[in-house]
Amino acid sequence: MDVNEFRRRGKEVVDAIADYYENLDNVSPLSTVSPGYLYKIMPNEAPESPELFEDIQADITTKIMPGVTHWQSGNFFAWYPSNSSFPGILGDMYSSMFNIVGFNWICSPAATELETVVMDWLGKLVGLDKRYMGIKDDGTEGAGGGVIQGTASEAHIAAMIAGREMALERLKAQGLSGDEADKMRHKFVAYFSDQTHSAGQKATNIIGCKAHIVPTGDDFRLTKQALQAAIAADKAAGLVPFFVCGTFGTTNTAAIDDLPGIAEVAESERIWNHVDAAYAGAALVCPEFRPLAAGIERADSFNFNAHKWMLTNFDCSALWVADSAHLVNALSIHREYFPPNEGDTSFVKNYRDWQLPLGRRFRALKLWFVMRMYGASGIRAHIREHVRQAKWLEEQLLADGRFEILAPTVFGLVVFRLKPSIIAKGGQGVDLESLNKANNDLVTHCNDDGRLFLLGTQLKGVVAVRVAIGSSFGTQKNVDLVLGVLKESASKVIAEL
Numbered sequence: 001m002d003v004n005e006f007r008r009r010g011k012e013v014v015d016a017i018a019d020y021y022e023n024l025d026n027v028s029p030l031s032t033v034s035p036g037y038l039y040k041i042m043p044n045e046a047p048e049s050p051e052l053f054e055d056i057q058a059d060i061t062t063k064i065m066p067g068v069t070h071w072q073s074g075n076f077f078a079w080y081p082s083n084s085s086f087p088g089i090l091g092d093m094y095s096s097m098f099n100i101v102g103f104n105w106i107c108s109p110a111a112t113e114l115e116t117v118v119m120d121w122l123g124k125l126v127g128l129d130k131r132y133m134g135i136k137d138d139g140t141e142g143a144g145g146g147v148i149q150g151t152a153s154e155a156h157i158a159a160m161i162a163g164r165e166m167a168l169e170r171l172k173a174q175g176l177s178g179d180e181a182d183k184m185r186h187k188f189v190a191y192f193s194d195q196t197h198s199a200g201q202k203a204t205n206i207i208g209c210k211a212h213i214v215p216t217g218d219d220f221r222l223t224k225q226a227l228q229a230a231i232a233a234d235k236a237a238g239l240v241p242f243f244v245c246g247t248f249g250t251t252n253t254a255a256i257d258d259l260p261g262i263a264e265v266a267e268s269e270r271i272w273n274h275v276d277a278a279y280a281g282a283a284l285v286c287p288e289f290r291p292l293a294a295g296i297e298r299a300d301s302f303n304f305n306a307h308k309w310m311l312t313n314f315d316c317s318a319l320w321v322a323d324s325a326h327l328v329n330a331l332s333i334h335r336e337y338f339p340p341n342e343g344d345t346s347f348v349k350n351y352r353d354w355q356l357p358l359g360r361r362f363r364a365l366k367l368w369f370v371m372r373m374y375g376a377s378g379i380r381a382h383i384r385e386h387v388r389q390a391k392w393l394e395e396q397l398l399a400d401g402r403f404e405i406l407a408p409t410v411f412g413l414v415v416f417r418l419k420p421s422i423i424a425k426g427g428q429g430v431d432l433e434s435l436n437k438a439n440n441d442l443v444t445h446c447n448d449d450g451r452l453f454l455l456g457t458q459l460k461g462v463v464a465v466r467v468a469i470g471s472s473f474g475t476q477k478n479v480d481l482v483l484g485v486l487k488e489s490a491s492k493v494i495a496e497l
Helices: 003-022 037-041 053-067 087-097 107-124 150-175 177-182 198-205 224-236 259-269 280-285 287-294 325-331 366-402 430-447 477-495
Strands: 145-149 186-194 210-214 242-246 270-274 301-305 319-322 403-405 413-418 456-461 462-468
Touching: 003 053, 037 053, 087 366, 107 145, 107 366, 107 430, 145 403, 150 186, 150 198, 150 242, 150 270, 150 301, 150 319, 150 325, 177 325, 186 198, 186 224, 198 210, 210 224, 224 242, 224 259, 242 259, 259 270, 280 287, 280 301, 280 366, 319 462, 366 403, 366 413, 366 477, 413 430, 413 477, 430 456, 430 462, 462 477
Parallel strands: 186 210, 186 242, 242 270, 270 301
Antiparallel strands: 145 319, 301 319, 403 413, 413 462, 456 462
């Protein structure tokens, strides 16, 4: 393919992408293929000779598209959103054009410096404390800063490694030698609630420490008192607490942990305090949500996914640290083939030392495009409209009389179930098994309808239905649809009792 054919084919692909988005609501969001479908219709080996673009494009339609679950559909309500936007796509196209491997400043100065700039922009946009900024108001380098990770899971691991480094330094300051401190690693304990994302426990598996899962109450929040009790028990057993994760917007219910209380315990125990705001952190672009996040200014690290609810194509997970020294000390390895940087180092950040891989894509470009082409006002409008739609859906479900809300609707997530009294027969009570089956059947009927995709979950043994509103391309029309399908499906479940 030469440049002339690329120009022609590129325009065709852009047209195909535009057509896809224009017709997305007319396609069932959930793929219904069976496992192994693609293997059965694909050749067993790569082609020996070049194939025509037209044939490949045809295979996109006939072979690939049937196996795609359409996350960008306005009728996709299953998991938290994975926002795409046309500005984000354009930024990604430029990133693919440059195709840099930006492990240090000289690899492409614009990539490093733009990331520093846009991460400070984004930090200010969501109201982060100044100590998280990479560049101070006077133009000099700050102790903290932001870095774009691939996912919140990667951010979790990076933060935990920084926390481990801080704990090792603390042990050495108490008189242990380096070898003696290292021998304590197997006693290190990280703390999560039973609602924390699975990324936390996976991170402990990766770095080789213990995970203490702390039970939550009926509000699904990690509290100061529960954390204190867990830490006290572990210290009495000779273990070494070193890390805690509080969540701003859990996966199951969008609950908000006791962030001020967690910060108080973390400061008292001198352990790393990470705040996972993967989903709900985007809401902090709206000042009215910031009081809910009181306590994040005291955290050691804070993370949210711009690729979830902030219009930026996957992958773009924003991680800030208040002091980058622990992270850099833990991950920095020098080799002769990494040339030294000269001159003013305020903007010379070797982001390879802020992440697990060496190489990194020019992800700051798509975030830059999104922030410039939407502006702060456009991003706020995007968030507020989804919150309005979620609260409207909650009101309509309550007005119907057959549903009950199981968790406060604060952001774009509505969590509910069919009322026990609706499932009970002849005024009798209903057992949990029957109630859970009815709500599982509700989800099944909704998805069998074919026009939308949503999921159920379990909250301490109780089956709940989740509707996660947040598609970049969704409108009130899509929320009207989910309400209608829920009502129709509820009638079918009740009729089947």
